[in-house]
Amino acid sequence: MNSQKTKLDDSQLVSQYINGNEVAFEQLVIRHKSRIFTTIYMIVKDHYVAEDLMQEVFIKSIRTLKSGRYNEEGKFLPWILRIAHNLAIDKFRKNKRYPTIVMDDGNSVFETLEFAEGSFEDAQMKKDMHKSLRKLIQELPDAQKEVLIMRHFMDMSFKEISEQTGVSINTALGRMRYALINLRKKMQQYNIAYDQNFYS
Amino acid sequence: MTKIFTHDDLIRYVYEETTTEENRLIEKSLAVDSALLEQCQELHRIKEQLDGSMMSPSEKTINTILEYSKGFNLHPVKD
Numbered sequence: 001m002n003s004q005k006t007k008l009d010d011s012q013l014v015s016q017y018i019n020g021n022e023v024a025f026e027q028l029v030i031r032h033k034s035r036i037f038t039t040i041y042m043i044v045k046d047h048y049v050a051e052d053l054m055q056e057v058f059i060k061s062i063r064t065l066k067s068g069r070y071n072e073e074g075k076f077l078p079w080i081l082r083i084a085h086n087l088a089i090d091k092f093r094k095n096k097r098y099p100t101i102v103m104d105d106g107n108s109v110f111e112t113l114e115f116a117e118g119s120f121e122d123a124q125m126k127k128d129m130h131k132s133l134r135k136l137i138q139e140l141p142d143a144q145k146e147v148l149i150m151r152h153f154m155d156m157s158f159k160e161i162s163e164q165t166g167v168s169i170n171t172a173l174g175r176m177r178y179a180l181i182n183l184r185k186k187m188q189q190y191n192i193a194y195d196q197n198f199y200s
Numbered sequence: 201m202t203k204i205f206t207h208d209d210l211i212r213y214v215y216e217e218t219t220t221e222e223n224r225l226i227e228k229s230l231a232v233d234s235a236l237l238e239q240c241q242e243l244h245r246i247k248e249q250l251d252g253s254m255m256s257p258s259e260k261t262i263n264t265i266l267e268y269s270k271g272f273n274l275h276p277v278k279d
Contacts, residue, residue, distance in 0.1 A: 022266070029265060030262075033256060033257055034255065037255055037256060038254040038255050041255055051258060059265075059268055066269075066273065130249070130252050130253040131253075133250070133252075133253045134253050148250075153254070158215075173208040184242065
């Protein structure tokens, strides 16, 4: 049987946190930090800005949760991802520029190394490939990138995306299709280790 | 006779937005249509790559968030 700790879902953790359990909050942060951070990063394209915004997102959510203004009917992850998305979009619009300094050199300072398996070379290859993939996502047309971020990183359904962006579900699906096709083409074009195993 | 599925159907399938009935029909088609199977595997693969491309914030950022939370008490902790 799983421990109680692993069985708690987000809404249970939120309830415990609102009642003063900081460990519950820590679990929520650990559980969702990558998805939230990646969503922010994909929009602002700057590691340092993303770190700052990550803090802002959680400060805002902590204040809402602890002041009793959180709507328990909603789900925690979509709620906090909406905060992250809105803050990142605001920041991006204020800056109105694509930052020239991105993660290439700064990444190693911040990113957690989580490659427990394989050689150092394997881990480095994997890391480089993921870095390249993030760059390719940035090169997608805005409409495709928006749907990709919302569907994959924000975990929104195509119906929710359609409602939020004001397009039909089929259009959202079509944009996702082109985003994935374009990513695959670019990965092949730049010889990124996308389907080495698949086509071998 | 098997239904013809589009790439969009496969995207919904890979992202788990298809119904149980659609899943059954898609899986039936995948068993006999190698081109469809290849497309589906390709989608799974890129989805995995996208999962792998997720990033983590620094430990410092996480610690700052957790410390902020501990120090922020608008209303008293309930028993």
